[in-house]
Amino acid sequence: MEKVLLQMKGIEKEFPGVKALDGVSLNAYEGKVMALLGENGAGKSTLMKIVSGVYKRTAGEILFEGKPVHFKNTRESQEGGIAIIHQELNLIDHLTIGENIFLGREPRNAFGVIRWKALYEEAEQLMQSLGMRENVKAKVADLSIGKKQMVEIAKALSIHAKLIIMDEPTDALTDKETESLFAVIRALKAQHKSIIYISHRLKEIFEICDDVTILRDGTFIAESPVSEMDESRLIEMMVGRKLEDLYPRLEVEIKAPILEVKNLKNKHIRNINFNLREGEILGIAGLMGSQRTELAKTIVGAIASESGEIFLRGTRKRFKNTGEAIENGITYVSEDRKGDGLILSMSVKENMSLSALKKMSVAMVINKREESEKTESMIESMSIKTPSVNQRVKNLSGGNQQKVSIGKSLLTGPDILILDEPTRGVDVGAKKEIYELMNQFKKKGMSIIMISSEIPEILGMSDRVMVMHEGTVSGILEIKEATQEKIMKLAIGSREDLN
Ligand SMILES: Nc1ncnc2c1ncn2[C@@H]1O[C@H](COP(=O)(O)OP(=O)(O)OP(=O)(O)O)[C@@H](O)[C@H]1O
Ligand SMILES: [Mg+2]
Numbered sequence: 001m002e003k004v005l006l007q008m009k010g011i012e013k014e015f016p017g018v019k020a021l022d023g024v025s026l027n028a029y030e031g032k033v034m035a036l037l038g039e040n041g042a043g044k045s046t047l048m049k050i051v052s053g054v055y056k057r058t059a060g061e062i063l064f065e066g067k068p069v070h071f072k073n074t075r076e077s078q079e080g081g082i083a084i085i086h087q088e089l090n091l092i093d094h095l096t097i098g099e100n101i102f103l104g105r106e107p108r109n110a111f112g113v114i115r116w117k118a119l120y121e122e123a124e125q126l127m128q129s130l131g132m133r134e135n136v137k138a139k140v141a142d143l144s145i146g147k148k149q150m151v152e153i154a155k156a157l158s159i160h161a162k163l164i165i166m167d168e169p170t171d172a173l174t175d176k177e178t179e180s181l182f183a184v185i186r187a188l189k190a191q192h193k194s195i196i197y198i199s200h201r202l203k204e205i206f207e208i209c210d211d212v213t214i215l216r217d218g219t220f221i222a223e224s225p226v227s228e229m230d231e232s233r234l235i236e237m238m239v240g241r242k243l244e245d246l247y248p249r250l251e252v253e254i255k256a257p258i259l260e261v262k263n264l265k266n267k268h269i270r271n272i273n274f275n276l277r278e279g280e281i282l283g284i285a286g287l288m289g290s291q292r293t294e295l296a297k298t299i300v301g302a303i304a305s306e307s308g309e310i311f312l313r314g315t316r317k318r319f320k321n322t323g324e325a326i327e328n329g330i331t332y333v334s335e336d337r338k339g340d341g342l343i344l345s346m347s348v349k350e351n352m353s354l355s356a357l358k359k360m361s362v363a364m365v366i367n368k369r370e371e372s373e374k375t376e377s378m379i380e381s382m383s384i385k386t387p388s389v390n391q392r393v394k395n396l397s398g399g400n401q402q403k404v405s406i407g408k409s410l411l412t413g414p415d416i417l418i419l420d421e422p423t424r425g426v427d428v429g430a431k432k433e434i435y436e437l438m439n440q441f442k443k444k445g446m447s448i449i450m451i452s453s454e455i456p457e458i459l460g461m462s463d464r465v466m467v468m469h470e471g472t473v474s475g476i477l478e479i480k481e482a483t484q485e486k487i488m489k490l491a492i493g494s495r496e497d498l499n
Contacts, residue, residue: 002029002030002032003029003030003031004027004028004029004030004063004066005028005029005030005064005065005162005163005194006026006027006028006051006062006063006064006163006194006196007025007026007027007061007062007063007064008024008025008026008027008047008050008051008060008061008062008063009025009060009061009062009063010023010024010025010059010060010061011023011024011025011026011047011050011057011059011060011061011062012024012057012058012059012060013043013046013047013050013055013057013058013218014058015395016387017387017388017391018387019218020043020046020218021043021046021047021050021057021218022218022219023060023219023220024043024047024060024215024218024219024220025213025220025223026047026196026213026220026223027211027213027223028163028194028195028196029194029210029211030192030193030194031189031190031192031193031194032189032194032195032210032211033185033189033195033196033197033208033209033210033211034194034195034196034197034209034210034211034212034213035197035198035199035205035209035211035212035213035226036048036196036197036198036212036213036215037198037199037205037212037213037214037215037234037238038214038215038216038221038238038427039216039217039238039239039399039427039428039429039430040385040397040398040399040400040402040403040425040426040427040430041217041385041396041397041399041400042215042216042217042218042238042397042427043215043217043218044167044198044215045086045087045167045198045397045398047215048084048165048167048196048198049084050062051071051077051082051084051163051165052071052074052077052082052084052165053071053072053073053074053075053076053077054073054074054084056072064080064081064082064163065081065162075104078159078161081161081162081163082161082162082163082164082165083155083156083157083159083161083163083164083165084156084164084165084167085149085152085153085155085156085164085165085166085167085169086152086167087167087168087171087198087398087425088398089145089148089149089152090152091140091148091151091152092140093139093140093141094139094140094141095139095140096136096137096138096139096140097123097127097134097135097136097137097138097139097140097143097151097154098119098120098123098124098136098137099119100140100151100155101123101126101136101151101154101155101158102119102122102123102155102158103155105158105159106119107119107122120136120137122158123136123154123158124136126154126157126158127150127151127154129157129184129187130150130153130154130157130180130181130184131176131177131180131183132147132150132154132180134147144172145172145336146172146173146174146177146288147177148172149169149171149172149173149177150173150177150180150181152169153166153169153181153184157184161193162193162194163193163194163195163196164188164193164194164195164196165195165196165198166195166196166197166198167198168198168199168200168398168425169181169197169199170199170201170204171424171425172424174287174288174289175287175288178204182207182208185197185208186208197209200399200425200426200427200428202231202234202235202428205226205234206226206231209226210225210226211223211224211225211226212224212225212226212229212234214234214237214238216237216238216239216240221237221238222237235428238427238428238429239427239428239429243428243429243432246428246431246432246460247435247456247457247459247460247461248432248435248436248439249460249461250439250442250443252279252442252443252445253279254277254278254279254280254463255277255278255279255445256277256278257275257276257277257278258276258277258278258312258313258415258416258447259275259276259299259310259311259312259330259416259447260274260275260276260310260311261273261274261275261299261308261309261310261311262308262309262310262311263307263308263309264295264298264299264305264307264308264309264310265305265306265307265308266294266298266303266304266305266306267306268291268294268295268298268303268471269291269294269295269298269471269472270471270472271472271473272295272308272472272473273473274466274473274476276416276447276449277447278445278446278447279442279445279446279447280442280447280448280463280464281438281442281447281448281449281450281461281462281463282447282448282449282450282462282463282464282465282466283450283451283452283457283458283459283461283462283464283465283466284449284450284451284452284465284466284467284468285452285453285455285458285465285466285467285468285487285490285491286453286467286468286469286491287453287469287491287492288453289470290468290469290470290471290491291468291470291471292420292451292468293335293420293451294471295468296332296418296420296449296451297332299319299325299330299332299418300319300322300325300330300331300332300418301318301319301320301321301322301324301325302321302322302332305318312328312329312330326412326414329413329414329415329416330414330415330416330417330418331409331412331414331416331417331418332409332418332420333405333406333409333417333418333419333420333422334405334420335420335421335424335451341405341408342393342401342404342405342408343393344392344393344394344401345392345393345394346392346393347389347390347391347392347393348375348379348384348386348388348389348390348391348392348393348396348404349371349372349375349389349390351393351404351405351408352374352375352378352379352389352404352407352408352411353371353374353375353408353411354408372389374411375389375407375411376389378407378410378411379407381437382403382406382407382433382434382437383403383430383433384396384400384403384404384407385397385400386400398425399425399426399427399430402422402423402424402425402426403426403430403434406419406422406434406437410437414446415446415447416446416447416448416449417441417446417447417448417449418448418449418451419438419448419449419450419451420451421451421452421453422434422438422450422452423452423454423457431457435460435461438450438461450462455484455487455488456484458482458487459479459482459483459484459487462479462482463479464476464477464478464479465477465479465482465487467487467490467491468491469490469491469492469493470493474490474491474493475490477490
């Protein structure tokens with residue numbers, strides 16, 4: 001018989017204007033991983049913030065080890081044996097890895113002085129158990145998002161909790177880092193720990209989870225062993241309808257090149273030669289670290305180029321910054337929506353119109369009515385879940401923040417859109433909405449560069465696939481000849497046996 005560690009029953013949570021949770025139940029079992037699934041805005045993170053004392057529930061009961069609990073903050077839930085890895089990273093950039101891991105819980109001697117040696121030794125052990133070789137005395141600021149995520153995970157492990165909650169932990173991890181994390185999860189299971197695991201990557205649910213709980217629109221839909229589920233059933237329960245044809249590829253007439261890149265070079269990239277044609281989706285595949293983001297940023301002027309040329313409709317261009325690129329009709333949508341995509345403390349409306357301001361202002365006066373109208377119609381066409389355009393972006397669910405970031409770029413009215421990991425952290429239903437939007441784009445004769453680490457998405461939506469390896473183009477494939485295998489081979493830099 002499975003031993004229940006955590007039992008949540010009839011949980012309700014109301015925010016002003018939003019009923020985020022309505023009668024939700026969730027169990028976590030000893031030595032097991034419970035997946036928590038649902039679309040963007042379904043209430044997953046809110047439910048986890050309630051268990052860990054970040055939010056107060058409006059109603060409902062929580063039993064931990066059979067006893068009712070009411071944690072008022074994360075310190076209390078930590079002391080009670082619960083650790084949470086939040087979807088938004090909570091690290092302090094100017095502190096070291098070790099300091100971040102033990103923040104507020106530093107080992108101290110009898111006089112209350114921090115025992116630095118012990119702190120760094122333990123930090124090092126924790127990082128090593130995650131397969132990380134970083135210097136634990138290095139500042140967190142210099143780490144990649146993936147590595148920052150690993151520090152968050154180390155922090156959760158350092159609490160030695162009985163229940164560990166992971167809210168989209170692999171969102172920014174490389175495949176190798178994900179493997180290390182899964183090895184840690186298996187070790188935790190063997191120690192009879194209990195884990196709640198949130199992810200939009202269904203493949204991971206089948207790989208690492210034992211049971212699954214599904215939420216939809218703040219309500220409880222089902223709990224089931226993963227072994228009794230298949231992918232299409234899970235999707236149907238999450239979305240509430242059958243989702244056929246996940247990649248709605250659209251064939252349009254592809255015309256002349258609109259963008260040509262010749263011998264582009266800087267410290268990240270070299271020998272970059274390719275073009276983008278009108279009406280085309282050019283997928284860019286490659287492993288993490290293949291410098292795809294750096295290429296995009298070099299094209300739009302966010303990173304300077306040392307040599308090489310960019311032609312837009314045959315005219316040579318050199319953008320000094322992204323503002324100039326936008327004025328010329330090229331908009332880049334960042335993969336790091338929290339870092340350089342959005343201003344979290346501002347409203348949905350303010351964020352959406354930020355980069356489009358120029359187009360909507362007359363003599364430096366923002367046309368307020370136009371701003372509202374355009375934003376509202378964008379929210380509707382993208383199905384962004386928010387009580388109003390005036391909601392602060394930080395109060396939206398993670399996936400809806402991503403949609404705001406894309407919507408914001410669409411409002412600049414670009415001819416060329418560069419999307420960097422457009423569906424990361426986005427649920428299946430919303431993914432399809434983003435693909436449909438891309439199709440509408442193609443129909444209007446616009447062009448898209450889509451950087452993606454998901455090969456099915458690359459194969460499903462691109463007209464051509466360019467593969468990068470260590471800062472260079474290792475191959476360009478027509479979609480008809482592209483396969484997962486060929487892309488993987490090019491991504492690891494091997495060009496043999498291509499055909
Ligand atoms: N602090 C808050 N103030 C107001 N509304 C909030 C707040 N936090 C969450 N919400 C709302 O509650 C609902 C559930 O959000 P939650 O973040 O729990 O979704 P989620 O299932 O984690 O989604 P995602 O997969 O996108 O991360 C959303 O409608 C969200 O806008
Ligand atoms: Mg969430």
